Amino acid sequence: MNQITPFPTVDATAAERFLDRMCEIIDHGATAAMISVGHRLGLFDTLAALPPATSEKIAAEAALAERYVREWLACMVTSGIVRYDPAHRTYRLPAEHAACLIRGAPLGNMAVFAQHIALMGAVQDRTLATFQTGEGTSYGDYPCFHQIMAEDSAQTVTDALFEHLLPLVPGIEARLEAGIDVLDAGCGQGSALIALAERFPQSRFTGYDLCADAIETATRRARAAGLGNIRFETRDLTGFADRACFDFVTSFDAVHDQKDPEALIRGLKGALRPGGVYLMQDIGGSAKLENNLAFPMASLLYAISCVHCTPISLGQGGKGLGTMWGWETAEAMLHEAGFGQVRRHVLPHDPLNVWFVARV
Ligand SMILES: C[S@@+](CC[C@H](N)C(=O)[O-])C[C@H]1O[C@@H](n2cnc3c(N)ncnc32)[C@H](O)[C@@H]1O
Incomplete structure (x- = not known):
């Protein structure tokens, strides 16, 4: 058993593994709150209806402030929901992801349930x-x-x-x-x-x-x-x-x-x-x-x-x-x-x- 201070009896490997898991939980929780924001603002529906598009184009289509949309998109990209092409500065929502994230989605719209997370914070x-x-x-x-x-x-x-x-x-x-x-x-x-x-x-x-x-x-x-x-x-x-x-x-x-x-x-x-x-x-x-x-x-x-x-x-x-x-x-x-x-x-x-x- 490895030893980490100030917990000399702790299994350090298990503790590190759990630390990773905690980071993942917190990261996913934040993503869920932002999925709720995207759902309420219709951003997933906007993305699904567009070819790969810049944040300016997406914000204009959704009639939202570009600066906020760009920051939200960054969260969606780093969480693996939206794809980003740095060469063209464009974002796209893969059809396989839209299948459970947009209104009328064939697999059911999971973004609806993310609203419960946002409500918990509120x-x-x-x-x-x-x-x-x-x-x-x-x-x-x-x-x-x-x-x-x-x-x-x-x-x-x-x-x-x-x-x-x-x-x-x-x-x-x-x-x-x-x-x-x-x-x-x-x-x-x-x-x-x-x-x-x-x-x-x-x-x-x-x-x-x-x-x-x-x-x-x-x-x-x-x-x-x-x-x-x-x-x-x-x-x-x-x-x-x-x-x-x-x-x-x-x-x-x-x-x-x-x-x-x-x-x-x-x-x-x-x-x-x-x-x-x-x-x-x-x-x-x-x-x-x-x-x-x-x-x-x-x-x-x-x-x-x-x-x-x-x-x-x-x-x-x-x-x-x-x-x-x-x-x-x-x-x-x-x-x-x-x-x-x-x-x-x-x-x-x-x-x-x-x-x-x-x-x-
Ligand atoms: C979880 S919601 C479900 C609402 C709806 N059946 C649906 O599926 O969307 C529970 C509902 O029960 C209602 N409810 C709770 N206590 C009630 C009571 N004492 N008398 C009548 N309705 C009540 C709430 O107002 C709420 O609309």
């Missing part, structure tokens, strides 16, 4: 306070949260609705075509429900969410789409106890950070008519840390849990189960709520989540 002082006091937070503490969440779920939920999600529930498309009542609990900006309402004009759609700003956006979008079969309402689902008024209930990543997930699931079951179905998407990690070591993006999910999901639940007076409350916990709650049949699915397009189809 709210760090608030996070420090929660650790020091044990208090919770509220949605108003997170700038742009609903917009980021809508972009996130547009990829895992809305874009996948007809190809991957409705097929999980045999017979539901025919019932939606005939005309049924549908609830989306914790609907956020409502894009999934709007897509359903457009596809199935005979059915009636209701979206409830705690946050008035998300509901405002959802309502505006539904109006712009000219839909008469959908309504959104700002509503706290804590204690939700509407009885037998829906045939199909959905919740997309909207249970684990509630005040009382168990009571909500019970309430959603009670709101179903006989023969009703509940389709629930939630985070697919395990309740046991040791099972999550190889779970995709587990560190990101635990980080989101520290900064958002746990304090949001605590802030509502809840238990703070956290993002990794576990599919086992969710499944047990569905059984305890009295669902007669519960099926669990993991879908290739959405490896971070688990999908439950629960029938009354």
Whole structure:
């Protein structure tokens, strides 16, 4: 064993290796924050649409200040995302990289998820306070949260609705075509429900969410789409106890950070008519840390849990189960709520989540 002072018992080789790893982590974290900036400013989309171009040309196309664009490009080049030709001072985004970095990207736009990293930085002082006091937070503490969440779920939920999600529930498309009542609990900006309402004009759609700003956006979008079969309402689902008024209930990543997930699931079951179905998407990690070591993006999910999901639940007076409350916990709650049949699915397009189809 090599010896390094002032830690004479340390394995110096292992310590140096870990130092390298730390440098890599910090470097990648900075890149992720800048990917978020590039996404918000449309810079990846601009680059993808251009042949190799100078920073002046890229900045002009994006209507941005060249000095900042050049500095951002340098970060993207040194992180291996953008290629630079020093002879011509031109930059290009390889098509293979654009395939997961631009709006409408065929592999899904990973830059959308980088926004979670930027948001963590934006709210760090608030996070420090929660650790020091044990208090919770509220949605108003997170700038742009609903917009980021809508972009996130547009990829895992809305874009996948007809190809991957409705097929999980045999017979539901025919019932939606005939005309049924549908609830989306914790609907956020409502894009999934709007897509359903457009596809199935005979059915009636209701979206409830705690946050008035998300509901405002959802309502505006539904109006712009000219839909008469959908309504959104700002509503706290804590204690939700509407009885037998829906045939199909959905919740997309909207249970684990509630005040009382168990009571909500019970309430959603009670709101179903006989023969009703509940389709629930939630985070697919395990309740046991040791099972999550190889779970995709587990560190990101635990980080989101520290900064958002746990304090949001605590802030509502809840238990703070956290993002990794576990599919086992969710499944047990569905059984305890009295669902007669519960099926669990993991879908290739959405490896971070688990999908439950629960029938009354
Ligand atoms: C992670 S977001 C998911 C939003 C949306 N389903 C989507 O997939 O984009 C969780 C949503 O649950 C809503 N929510 C949290 N607590 C709630 C409560 N007590 N009552 C109603 N909605 C709540 C939040 O406002 C937020 O929009």
